[in-house]
Amino acid sequence: MIQIALYGKGGIGKSTVSANLSAALADLNKRVLQVGCDPKHDSTRLLLGGAVIPTVLDYMRETPGEAQQLEALVFEGYRSTACVEAGGPKPGIGCAGRGILSSFEVLKRLGLRASSFDVVLYDVLGDVVCGGFAVPLRKEYADAVFLVTSGEYMALYAANNILRGIRNFEDTNPRVAGIIFNSRGFFAEEERVFAFSRAVGLPVLSSIPRDEVFSQAEKAGKTLAEAFPSSASAGIFRELAVYVETLEKDRSLLHPANPLGDLELEALVLGRRERVCMKPFTTAPATDEKTGTELCSLCQEKGPSAEIPSEIPETKSAGTPEEVPTQSPTPLPSRPPLYGCAFSGAATATFQVSDAATVLHGPRSCTHITADALACSFLRGGGINAGEVKQVPGLLPTDMEEEDVIFGGIEKLERKIEEALSAGWQTVFVVSTCPGGIIGDDVKRATSRVETRFPGARVIPVPVEGVLTGDFSTGLLEGYKRVADLIDPSVTPEKGLVNIIGERSFSLREEEHFRTIEGLIKKLGYGVNCRFLKGADTLSLRSFKKAEINMLACDDPETRALQAYLSDRFGLEFFELPFPVGFRESSLWVKALTARLLPGEDPSPLLEEQEELYRAGVVKYAPQxxxxxxxxxxxxxxxxxxxxxxxxxxxxxxxxxxxxxFFGRGSPGLLSCEAFPVERDYTDEKRARDVRILMPDLVLSNYAPSVPEDGVHYDTIPFSPQVGFLSGLELAKRWSTLLRLPVTEGWKYDGGDES
Structure with missing residues (x-):
């Protein structure tokens, strides 16, 4: 038994070659299965009298899994050959490569076994050797690969590219049978093909001439074996079938894949001996310092072009790695870790609009993980008081499944958007994951179509596609931008209102922080117009520009990027200082805000009130x-x-x-004037040393050490500290309790006599 994959450029004649080879093998009394792996699904029609059979993918889409049967997919052709067509999605949507994978899985599940046949032929599109179309290259499917090509450059390029794909899958056993030359009949074509075969070390197994009998047989819906069995071309396929029969018994006839480099291929097929060097449009030409000769902008070699070696190797030895110059790898720049994909970031922004729905377009795994995380964060974020009902904003996943990835998920997406609008949501955001972008789902077009059916509704696509677009921060900013589409630019500012921008989405204390800041703002006679985006609704967003000033909650890169965007787009005024933490920072913040909002006003009464509260706390905890x-x-x-x-x-x-x-904000030099010692590049080992030498009572750090040193208490610096004047008192209360406890844990030491 042998499995053969025939690869070649689209339109090169693979299906004709495959069908005629299958017929010739059937004439040798071989049990043959031919599987068409091309979206055109026309590989087997010459074996079936010109009939077009249902494809695996169409059947999979239309028939529930429990009702699927193998008999509905495998059809009998010429001399009992078994015929199957994988099929593909409609042009322009879905993923045909994924469809090939799914077809093989369905056939296997329904019980189709290659071992039931003498020869299995896979007729595969070879223009793009992606993961799906490369499935037949895997050793469990293809024992041997035949390359179908003409002498045209793109046909040979595709054949060479297929050799690259084969080399990726090849283990120690060679798997390339050779080349089937399907002639186009142009000048010197044969010389090209044979030169290519020598260069890659493969034999030309058959040379198929241009022959009128092929078109006549095709009109009749038949193979040459059936329509013109005595023709010379039919004899070529009989010879090829005999070779397959021999190959089935003797795998030593197979060859390793040794593809050419692109420049080698061009030199061989097109006769190009020079590489044209292109100059970047905006880059000034470089010159040789000694001679003044202009250098190529890309390769930095003299002259307008660089010579390619004229000698093209006849063959390459199997398994010989290409020489790579030894050099140290270029160090990558330090980058912060990714905190999630752009899809999660965008959804984090849009779901905070309380009266808008967010449709999450993607597979269940992506959408439900994100939806659950956002819902849990929402419920925890502000806390839920007894008797309070708090509704989670609309998060509506499309739950893309296998068939949606293959055939496209636009129809399902449109149904989900319509479902949201029919349920009463007047504003719907649409955020897409990676698969939607990979298969080409046109989200913008889908949202436009739905909007025409629901006058007055707003359906806003957020152009992110998971990791294809970037990380969480990229998606978050893109989500912010699309939410900003709801802002009415014609609204004019009013005295006495501020906006708050950039509150942390996942902070459990954000509502507490807001109430603290809101209390300080109210003491200055101002109110909050809109929180972008914590708890915002479409009405407050539309009237966003009513605020006299805009305040930043945080000083992180995402918030600063949002500030820049809103400022450029709407010409907004900003108060630059973020929410303050600690007594001194809060004092400066109140003074600066008063000067900005109420020039000439004295903030002393407010500052004295807060100082009295702070000093009372210090007096309470200082004795301990x-x-x-x-x-x-x-x-x-x-x-x-x-x-x-x-x-x-x-x-x-x-x-x-x-x-x-990577987690800290860069503020070098802030501690340079302090009286205490400061050591940078601090490590766990240095901490252990200092605990032993300096003997502190308390170690404060951003994290609890995995192996703490004995004889000292540990506490963490809050990631999201309380804002306002009294931040430090929260720590003081904790420390006063902590330092009253024994250093050794209670179960190890209860304070009694250790003897």
Missing amino acids: LSGKRVLVVSYTEDIGWVLDTIRDLGMEIVKVGISVS
Whole structure:
């Protein structure tokens, strides 16, 4: 038994060759299965009298899995050959490569076994050797690969490309049988093909001439074996069938895949001996420093072109790796880790619009993980008081399945959008995952079509496609931009209103932070117009420009990028300082905000009120904490509020260590004027050393060490600290409790006599 894959450029005659070879094998009394792996699904029609049979993919789409039967997919052709067509999606949508994979899986599940036949032929499109179309190259399907080509450059290019694909799958056993030359009849074509065969080390197994009998047989819907059995061309296929019979018994006739490089192929087929060097349009030409000769902008070689070696190797030895110059790899620039894909980021932005739905277009795995994370975050974010009903915003996954990836998911997407609009949502965002982008689902066109059927509704596509677009931050900003489409640019600002922009989506304390800031703003006689996007609705977004000033909640890259976008698009005014943390930072924030909103007003009464509260807390906790020694380990130097709290409580800072991390904001030099020692590039080993030498009572860090040192208490610096004047008191309360506990854990030491 042998399995053969015939590959070649589209339109090169693979289907004609495959069908005629199958017929010739059947005449040798071989049990033959031919599987067409081309979306055109015309591979087997000459074996079937010109009939077109149902494809596996159409059958899979129209018939439930439990009702599917193998008999509906396998049809009997010339001399009992078994015929199957995989099929494909409609042109322009879906993924034909994925369809090939699915077809093989369905046939296997329904019980089609290659072992039931003497010869299995796979007729495969070879223009694009993607993961799906490369399935027959895998060793469990193809024992031997035949390359069908003419002497045209693109046909030989496709054949060479297929050899590259074969080499990716090839293990120690060669699997290329050779070349089938299907002539187009132009000048010197045969010389080209045989030169290519010598260069890649493969034999030309058959030379098929241009012969009128092929078109006559095709009109009759028959193979040559049936229509013109005595023709010379029919004899060529009988000889090829005998070779297959021999190959079935002797696999030593197979050859390794040794493709040419692109430049070698051009030189061989087109006779090009020079490589044309292109100059970037905006780049000035470089010149040789010694001679003044203009250099090629790309290769930096002299002159307008560079010579290609004239000698093209006849063959390449099997398994010989190409020589690669030894050099140190170029170091990659430091980059922060990815926190998720653009799909998750965009959905995080759009779902916060409380009276809008977000349709998540993608497979269940992607959409449900994101939807569950967002829903849980929403429910936790503000807390739910007793008796309070809090509705999770509309998150509507399309749940793309296998057939949607193959045939396209646009119809399902449109139905889901219509479902949302019919349920009463007047604004719907559509966010797509990677598969939608890979298979070419036109989300913008789908949203436009639905909008025409629902006058007055807003359906807004968010052009992200999972990791194809970028990471979480990229998607988050794109989601923000599309939400900003709801802002009415004609609205004019009103006195006494502010917007808050950039609150953290996943902070469990964001509502607490908001209430703190809102309280301070109210004391200045102002109110909050819109929170972009925490808890915003379409009405507040439309009136977004009513605010006199816009305030930033955070000072992270995403918020700054959003600020730049809104400022450029709508000409907004911003108060530059983000939400303050700690007494001193809050004092500066209130003074700056008062000067901006109420020029000439004195903020002293508000500051004195807050200072009284802060000092009362310090007096309460200082007796337990004064004199305690503290080692601080941080990712960032922006920890002034922590250090202020330590000193206000009378504690001693023995050292500050700054760790190397992607997580901290870069603020170098903030600690350069401090009296205590500061050590950068701080590591766990250095921390252990300092605990032993400096003997602190408390170690503060951004994380709890996996192996803490004995004899010292540990606490973490909050990732999302309380904002406002009283941030430090929250830490003071925790430390006063922590430092009253024994250093050794209770189950190890209960305070009694250890003897």
